[in-house]
Amino acid sequence: MGEPAGIGAEVAAKAWAALREIPGPGFVFLGDADVFDGVPVARIETPEQATAAFPTALPVLHAPLAARPRPGVLDPANAAAVIASIENAVALAQAGRVGAVVTCPIQKSVLTGTGFPHPGHTEFLHALAPVAPRPVMMLASEELRVVPVTIHEALASAIARLTPGLIVETARITHDALVRDFGIAAPRLAIAGLNPHAGEAGTMGREDIEIVAPAVAELQRLGIDARGPLPPDTMFTAKARPRMDVAICLYHDQALIPIKTLDMDGGVNVTLGLSIIRTSPDHGTALDIAGQGLADPSSLLAALRLAEQLAARRSF
Numbered sequence: 366m367g368e369p370a371g372i373g374a375e376v377a378a379k380a381w382a383a384l385r386e387i388p389g390p391g392f393v394f395l396g397d398a399d400v401f402d403g404v405p406v407a408r409i410e411t412p413e414q415a416t417a418a419f420p421t422a423l424p425v426l427h428a429p430l431a432a433r434p435r436p437g438v439l440d441p442a443n444a445a446a447v448i449a450s451i452e453n454a455v456a457l458a459q460a461g462r463v464g465a466v467v468t469c470p471i472q473k474s475v476l477t478g479t480g481f482p483h484p485g486h487t488e489f490l491h492a493l494a495p496v497a498p499r500p501v502m503m504l505a506s507e508e509l510r511v512v513p514v515t516i517h518e519a520l521a522s523a524i525a526r527l528t529p530g531l532i533v534e535t536a537r538i539t540h541d542a543l544v545r546d547f548g549i550a551a552p553r554l555a556i557a558g559l560n561p562h563a564g565e566a567g568t569m570g571r572e573d574i575e576i577v578a579p580a581v582a583e584l585q586r587l588g589i590d591a592r593g594p595l596p597p598d599t600m601f602t603a604k605a606r607p608r609m610d611v612a613i614c615l616y617h618d619q620a621l622i623p624i625k626t627l628d629m630d631g632g633v634n635v636t637l638g639l640s641i642i643r644t645s646p647d648h649g650t651a652l653d654i655a656g657q658g659l660a661d662p663s664s665l666l667a668a669l670r671l672a673e674q675l676a677a678r679r680s681f
């Protein structure tokens with residue numbers, strides 16, 4: 366469902382309209398069926414009923430909101446329902462009743478304001494369905510995959526928390542997921558530096574020498590094809606991108622700026638390190654355009670298609 370005041374329901378309805386008559390991923394919407402205006406909705410009782418309903422109506426497992434949503438206007442009264450829809454989706458995936466969870470964007474600050482302890486889906490999903498010791502957020506598109514080692518935290522604390530062990534652990538979880546879920550036999554990891562010019566031999570900061578380089582050496586010792594620390598300003602160029610399967614970046618925006626700039630419509634957020642498959646569009650709640658019919662469903666469609674591919678691979 367995602368944030369009820371955002372564009373989640375709109376992109377879900379548009380994705381359903383795009384997918385209903387073609388072979389591809391079907392889905393069931395977990396949330397309030399009454400948020401859909403002018404869209405045929407099938408209130409189903411079980412997720413198993415979604416496939417039959419899908420060609421003619423958007424299947425919904427109805428769970429009413431506490432307050433009728435107003436586009437662009439956040440209402441903490443609906444926070445519990447947003448959280449419950451994520452929990453319910455995960456439970457269905459854990460029970461094998463759906464193949465994957467695809468989340469619509471949440472407004473993190475509203476949930477946090479009600480005492481929700483997780484900074485985003487990534488961390489919450491890991492609390493619900495962990496496999497690896499920590500969750501890893503990957504954004505993937507045709508041209509680029511990126512992983513931030515630190516995720517939803519202030520830049521100063523992200524830098525203070527960087528250690529070789531954190532980089533190695535993140536890179537190993539990423540490597541294993543690329544092998545298992547993406548079918549890449551020997552993934553090539555490009556590890557970003559932190560400072561300008563990756564520290565310019567220590568003259569612009571010592572973290573690249575003291576933290577990043579030892580992590581790269583350890584990954585190489587483990588037999589992983591890792592290179593770095595790479596100067597962050599040039600590692601994403603058109604010539605550099607084909608030389609990597611994933612860029613391991615050190616903080617949120619170092620990873621997400623290049624991919625969202627290159628391919629906002631095709632980018633998909635995938636959580637690694639879970640027992641279930643979870644994807645998401647790469648955009649947020651877009652409160653500024655909610656309710657205006659302007660929301661583009663391309664990234665949600667890409668997230669649905671990637672979820673279908675990952676689920677098919679796991680079911681072999």
Ligand SMILES: NC(=O)c1ccc[n+]([C@@H]2O[C@H](COP(=O)([O-])OP(=O)(O)OC[C@H]3O[C@@H](n4cnc5c(N)ncnc54)[C@H](O)[C@@H]3O)[C@@H](O)[C@H]2O)c1
Binds near residue numbers: 372376469471654
């Ligand atoms: N997966 C998630 O839950 C997720 C992902 C990203 C951001 N967020 C949250 O969303 C909220 C808003 O974040 P933001 O403003 O930084 O980013 P945003 O992606 O919501 O919006 C950035 C700009 O892109 C536009 N935009 C976004 N998606 C669009 C679409 N599908 N079609 C057309 N235009 C679109 C918006 O109108 C806005 O101008 C924050 O609370 C953030 O934490 C959640």
Ligand SMILES: N[C@H](C(=O)O)[C@H](O)COP(=O)(O)O
Binds near residue numbers: 502
């Ligand atoms: N960091 C993500 C982004 O900017 O696209 C986004 O906030 C989603 O994070 P979760 O999937 O953890 O909610």
